[in-house]
Amino acid sequence: MISRLVPPHIAAIDPYPPGKPIEELERELGIKNSIKLASNENPLGPSPKAVAAVREKLTGLHRYPDGSGYYLRRRIAEKLGVPMEAVVIGNGSNEILELVIRTFVRPGLEVIIPNPSFLVYQLAVQTVGGTVVSVPLRDFTIDLDGILHAVTERTRLIFINNPNNPTGTVLGEAAFRDFFDKLPADVVVVIDEAYIEFAPQGSTFDGLDFTGSQGPWVVTARTFSKAYGLAGLRVGYGIMDPAVAAFLHRVRQPFNVSTLAQAAALAALDDDDFLERSRGLVREGLEMLYRGLDALGVGYLRTHTNFFLIAVPVDAKKVYEALLREGVIVRAMNAYGLDRFIRVNVGLPEENERFLQAFARVLERFER
Numbered sequence: 001m002i003s004r005l006v007p008p009h010i011a012a013i014d015p016y017p018p019g020k021p022i023e024e025l026e027r028e029l030g031i032k033n034s035i036k037l038a039s040n041e042n043p044l045g046p047s048p049k050a051v052a053a054v055r056e057k058l059t060g061l062h063r064y065p066d067g068s069g070y071y072l073r074r075r076i077a078e079k080l081g082v083p084m085e086a087v088v089i090g091n092g093s094n095e096i097l098e099l100v101i102r103t104f105v106r107p108g109l110e111v112i113i114p115n116p117s118f119l120v121y122q123l124a125v126q127t128v129g130g131t132v133v134s135v136p137l138r139d140f141t142i143d144l145d146g147i148l149h150a151v152t153e154r155t156r157l158i159f160i161n162n163p164n165n166p167t168g169t170v171l172g173e174a175a176f177r178d179f180f181d182k183l184p185a186d187v188v189v190v191i192d193e194a195y196i197e198f199a200p201q202g203s204t205f206d207g208l209d210f211t212g213s214q215g216p217w218v219v220t221a222r223t224f225s226k227a228y229g230l231a232g233l234r235v236g237y238g239i240m241d242p243a244v245a246a247f248l249h250r251v252r253q254p255f256n257v258s259t260l261a262q263a264a265a266l267a268a269l270d271d272d273d274f275l276e277r278s279r280g281l282v283r284e285g286l287e288m289l290y291r292g293l294d295a296l297g298v299g300y301l302r303t304h305t306n307f308f309l310i311a312v313p314v315d316a317k318k319v320y321e322a323l324l325r326e327g328v329i330v331r332a333m334n335a336y337g338l339d340r341f342i343r344v345n346v347g348l349p350e351e352n353e354r355f356l357q358a359f360a361r362v363l364e365r366f367e368r
């Protein structure tokens with residue numbers, strides 16, 4: 001029995017539910033032209049500058065990538081006004097989260113994770129046998145006081161997703177200042193800012209303000225997967241004190257970010273036009289979706305990101321299934337403990353419209 005060879009903390013993991021390829025779903029359901037609003041991806045596609053940069057690198061694919069990520073790290077550092085040694089790039093920001101966990105956590109140590117938040121935090125902590133300490137949200141917002149109360153001598157790491165996936169809520173500067181004042185120095189705080197580009201300026205706290213203090217140590221994680229439209233390439237980065245970065249480098253693979261991913265990210269970073277269009281599309285799309293849902297009399301959570309939670313009158317899985325048959329892929333929030341919510345990301349205007357129409361039909365069918 002193979003399961004006897006697997007350590008209990010691995011056997012206990014509930015794997016992240018991967019969706020099927022759209023093509024396969026369509027084949028099974030006998031539908032066409034479905035739209036995906038389930039993974040918070042950028043409906044504009046990738047930055048055109050990134051695509052051009054990738055093309056240029058294709059003939060060099062027989063070489064290993066630059067293991068130091070020199071040009072990308074240098075440009076990120078310039079843009080953010082931090083030393084290059086403070087920047088670690090990763091195979092998606094997911095890898096940054098994992099590197100921090102593998103560097104600091106071992107069995108017997110605790111990691112505080114707000115709930116519901118990004119599912120990956122918990123999974124990654126479980127793979128190293130750390131103890132997850134779950135702190136419920138309050139009013140759908142991360143509860144910093146609750147986190148402070150949960151801190152013990154065994155706490156090594158705290159995850160804060162700002163804005164938070166799946167609720168779309170943000171924490172502001174004042175709350176964070178108070179939090180950091182009260183936090184013991186010997187913990188590492190990961191502030192995952194995967195959606196910070198969508199948050200209206202000034203509405204959210206920027207983790208960089210605290211990076212590089214004496215402790216509590218702050219790692220700010222960001223990604224090219226969302227606002228920059230490069231989810232398929234897998235590239236993100238973390239900003240941290242260079243002393244922290246030096247330990248992450250011991251844990252990471254030597255060539256963790258591919259040549260194409262580095263080139264694309266470097267080009268996307270300076271594509272201000274694309275970023276502005278992405279933000280505008282989300283802003284306008286949300287207005288449209290809010291208006292449509294108001295007209296349907298459906299409840300939802302106003303968001304600071306490119307996705308939001310919508311209340312549904314029956315089990316979210318049923319709504320998910322029904323929308324799927326309409327060719328609209330959303331996320332049921334059951335795995336997050338929100339059985340009466342779906343999460344939908346903003347699409348192109350015509351996709352938003354299709355969602356609203358399909359959703360109206362589905363609600364009708366469930367006879368509210």
Ligand SMILES: *Cc1c(COP(=O)(O)O)cnc(C)c1O
Pocket residue numbers: 040091092093094095118161165192194222223224225226231234235236
């Ligand atoms: C999408 C997302 C990320 C980004 O993951 P990548 O590995 O960079 O694609 C990180 N955190 C949260 C909360 C996310 O939703």
